[in-house]
Amino acid sequence: MSLSRRTFLKLAGLVAAGVTVGACAPVYRQLAGVPPVWRPWPDVDPALFTALNRLTFGPRPEELARAAEIGLAGWIEEQLAPETLADDGTDLQLRRFPTLTRAAHELHAWSDKLFDDQDRATVPAELRQATLLRQVYSRRQLYEVVVAFWSDHFNISVDKGDCFYLKTVDDRAVIRPHALGRFGDLLWASAHSPAMLVYLDQHVSDRGHPNENYAREVLELHTLGVDGGYSQRDVMELARCLTGWTVKEHWWRGEFTFDPGRHADGVKEVLGMTLQPAGQSEAESVLTALAGHPSTARFITRKLALRFLGADAPAALAERAARAFQQTDGDLRAVLRVLLLDGVAAMTAAAGPGLPPKFKRPVDFVASALRQLNAATDAGAPVLEYLGRLGQLPFGWPTPDGYPDRTEAWLGNLLPRWQFALALVDGALKGTSLDLEALWAAADSATVAGRADRLSALLMGAPLPAALRDDVLRAAGDDAGRVLAAGLVASAAFQWR
Amino acid sequence: MIATSRRQFLHSAAPLTGALAWPAWLPRLAFAPAQAAPRGDTLLVVFLRGAADVLNMVVPHGEAAYYAARPTLGLPRPDDTRAASGKRVLDLDGFFGLHPALGGLLPAWQAGHLAIVHACGAPDESRSHFRAMELMERGVADERGPASGWIGRHLASVATPSDRPNPLRAIGFGPVAPRSLTGAVPATALRSITDFHLGGDKLAAARLQAALGALYGGADPLSVVGAETLALLQTVEQLDPEHYTPRPEARYPAGEFGLALRQTALLIKAEVGLEVAAVDLGGWDTHFAQGGSDGLMAGLLRDLADGLAAFHADLVDYLGRVTVVVMSEFGRRLSENASLGTDHGHGSALFLLGGNVVGGRVHGRWPGLAAEQLVGPGDLAVTTDYRDVLAEVCARRLNNAAFDQIFPDYAVRLPGFLK
Numbered sequence: 001m002s003l004s005r006r007t008f009l010k011l012a013g014l015v016a017a018g019v020t021v022g023a024c025a026p027v028y029r030q031l032a033g034v035p036p037v038w039r040p041w042p043d044v045d046p047a048l049f050t051a052l053n054r055l056t057f058g059p060r061p062e063e064l065a066r067a068a069e070i071g072l073a074g075w076i077e078e079q080l081a082p083e084t085l086a087d088d089g090t091d092l093q094l095r096r097f098p099t100l101t102r103a104a105h106e107l108h109a110w111s112d113k114l115f116d117d118q119d120r121a122t123v124p125a126e127l128r129q130a131t132l133l134r135q136v137y138s139r140r141q142l143y144e145v146v147v148a149f150w151s152d153h154f155n156i157s158v159d160k161g162d163c164f165y166l167k168t169v170d171d172r173a174v175i176r177p178h179a180l181g182r183f184g185d186l187l188w189a190s191a192h193s194p195a196m197l198v199y200l201d202q203h204v205s206d207r208g209h210p211n212e213n214y215a216r217e218v219l220e221l222h223t224l225g226v227d228g229g230y231s232q233r234d235v236m237e238l239a240r241c242l243t244g245w246t247v248k249e250h251w252w253r254g255e256f257t258f259d260p261g262r263h264a265d266g267v268k269e270v271l272g273m274t275l276q277p278a279g280q281s282e283a284e285s286v287l288t289a290l291a292g293h294p295s296t297a298r299f300i301t302r303k304l305a306l307r308f309l310g311a312d313a314p315a316a317l318a319e320r321a322a323r324a325f326q327q328t329d330g331d332l333r334a335v336l337r338v339l340l341l342d343g344v345a346a347m348t349a350a351a352g353p354g355l356p357p358k359f360k361r362p363v364d365f366v367a368s369a370l371r372q373l374n375a376a377t378d379a380g381a382p383v384l385e386y387l388g389r390l391g392q393l394p395f396g397w398p399t400p401d402g403y404p405d406r407t408e409a410w411l412g413n414l415l416p417r418w419q420f421a422l423a424l425v426d427g428a429l430k431g432t433s434l435d436l437e438a439l440w441a442a443a444d445s446a447t448v449a450g451r452a453d454r455l456s457a458l459l460m461g462a463p464l465p466a467a468l469r470d471d472v473l474r475a476a477g478d479d480a481g482r483v484l485a486a487g488l489v490a491s492a493a494f495q496w497r
Numbered sequence: 498m499i500a501t502s503r504r505q506f507l508h509s510a511a512p513l514t515g516a517l518a519w520p521a522w523l524p525r526l527a528f529a530p531a532q533a534a535p536r537g538d539t540l541l542v543v544f545l546r547g548a549a550d551v552l553n554m555v556v557p558h559g560e561a562a563y564y565a566a567r568p569t570l571g572l573p574r575p576d577d578t579r580a581a582s583g584k585r586v587l588d589l590d591g592f593f594g595l596h597p598a599l600g601g602l603l604p605a606w607q608a609g610h611l612a613i614v615h616a617c618g619a620p621d622e623s624r625s626h627f628r629a630m631e632l633m634e635r636g637v638a639d640e641r642g643p644a645s646g647w648i649g650r651h652l653a654s655v656a657t658p659s660d661r662p663n664p665l666r667a668i669g670f671g672p673v674a675p676r677s678l679t680g681a682v683p684a685t686a687l688r689s690i691t692d693f694h695l696g697g698d699k700l701a702a703a704r705l706q707a708a709l710g711a712l713y714g715g716a717d718p719l720s721v722v723g724a725e726t727l728a729l730l731q732t733v734e735q736l737d738p739e740h741y742t743p744r745p746e747a748r749y750p751a752g753e754f755g756l757a758l759r760q761t762a763l764l765i766k767a768e769v770g771l772e773v774a775a776v777d778l779g780g781w782d783t784h785f786a787q788g789g790s791d792g793l794m795a796g797l798l799r800d801l802a803d804g805l806a807a808f809h810a811d812l813v814d815y816l817g818r819v820t821v822v823v824m825s826e827f828g829r830r831l832s833e834n835a836s837l838g839t840d841h842g843h844g845s846a847l848f849l850l851g852g853n854v855v856g857g858r859v860h861g862r863w864p865g866l867a868a869e870q871l872v873g874p875g876d877l878a879v880t881t882d883y884r885d886v887l888a889e890v891c892a893r894r895l896n897n898a899a900f901d902q903i904f905p906d907y908a909v910r911l912p913g914f915l916k
Binding site: 204205207208210216235399401409412418421426428468476482484486488492493496 | 714
């Protein structure tokens, strides 16, 4: 459903004017294009389901229908051009978060409560809520998946110093604009991002004793990888190049600035390059070299392959993606085309070898449950609290390696997933609701077993084995709808994507 | 379902061990299954994440080079009367002393229950947190070797005394199980054992639980974890952790670390078969504003020392079968940096706490802090490989000398720090 510009502006005005979200929520949701009721969903093609499950935060029926209509390759191309996909509904929902669009110094001033110390909670809470809303509602699903990848890669914890408000700027000015652009631009923007400089102590580095924290991580985690061919000496020399890169503290607080008085003198040598004294541009020359380094191409594409294809991604494919990275000067769309068209699409095709399943990380689990059960949610505190207990509160990972992408790291913490499934189905999460009866009706089958099979296919791409389904229905007693919905979301099968 | 399991527990009631008084809060724990008795000690591993600055924890106050390199961060000597007594190093042996915020550990030290291995660490010199932590938790020297953790391999190489996996055999406190616990035996990760129930109304929870029994009926690793989680739900219900009262001398600090130690103590006393608990304590990456006798790091140290002191006091009757290891991925640079912090270094230190450590001593060959004695960009050298200490813990305290499995491709030398 598309909104006329006029309706959009009118609604945006309403929201901006401070009309409580609760009061206008139903009309707001309707106009925002979020289907308020279920319609019978189409039959699911398991191969297409597997592919979209990897490329979205859990496929909705209308996305499966669109991919069936134009083909998986066409759907991927469409998603790789997110600017062509209207997303007014999501934009409208985000209007209620004033902090998303403000400059750093405004956010700082806004957080400073004169007599009440500092409000360090509101700005990150809005960013988290907006992030989850985008993941649940945006039509630009692949874009949001890639944004989440870069948010991990260039991890920043809002719990470190001024990052509590600077991360909002980093998300808006670094991660989102460059997520599908050139890697070099993304790296450049991240290196100049005040949030990153504060997060990795660069802002307090000084010519006397250069702080190595950012210099090391930019080599180890952001570009070359730990085996990418740099030495402790390279770290120390790059740290010297970076001295003086800092963040304004008074006027235009929270903006990047270069302080020549703190910059280390003399010639530096990084990765075999001799850098004549040139202030800020010394480290910038290194960034340019890093963006074009073959180790960077390999490290980044391997990590993207891990995210989209899993730990056993074919080596030849990752190499081809690395070549695409180098040939296109780090064009991330070109890299993703290799990994998604020759990888995900080819592997899930009828003649393909299949795509090994990946364990859903907590955000994948929560977002997919909300999306695939068509929940109406404000992605507010109760849902975010669950993400915390599950271990993946957005922007909450303390160390710069980002949330782990390994199955073993997440396997041991099932109970909160089960608790979330039950709370979601029970309507126990304030701000989130589920129309279980409509869901049941939309399953459009005469028998309980038939509805159970349809619901399994909606959530997992295929019905449960009949004997298992009967066991679950027996356990459910006279409460089939509730226990089945919670049980399927909590089930072993739904934990994989 | 729950009623049945209670009856099963009754049938397998174990005889009480030893002459320990049975605390009032443990009425139902006599139902703990007999086959769940721990094998060897219960091991608690505390990992200080972020590379703790051990030179400011176990201070070589007899080294002039220490004070020369740390004009701001150096801690005053025990006899430095220019500093207030509460800010000076607490002398241990005339050469080393504890950070004043670690004062809570002195009773354990004096009782001979605390040993320190200084200049201990791993051969890896990447100075990368992630690589060093990964290698250390895997118990390997470099990329090669098994991907599982050393504790996971220890558990996998000890025969399980029962055919049913015990969900309380290995616990990692925190959102995710630490890498060291990964391996053939799935480990349970939890924040607090009191959160361990499904929620919702009783009938719906019971029905969901029954449905989950079917939905996690497979033999794949996730289903095994699911089945263990379902079993754990029943065990914890029997345990009633909210009514646990530690010994009065044991004052656990508030916060997740204190809670994890307190619950570990409960599980040890309850004899539910806990073999390993792993607890993380983060925040040690003090590049910036580390502080000296007071400040950022002192707060972390106080939490660490008070937690361990409470654990020691709480388990005073159990120390003969408890061993605690405190470790960190590497140490920090000898010289302080311009932001009043310290950068990544090399040699670290390892703490051993328990009734069977060779305590009251700082072990290990001290390599010295003079310029020619340092390694890399100016870091403490490593003279004891951490795997030698852990191997001794496994061999002497956990009754498992399968070093070829726990630390493959490494020639273990037992240093004699444990009895």
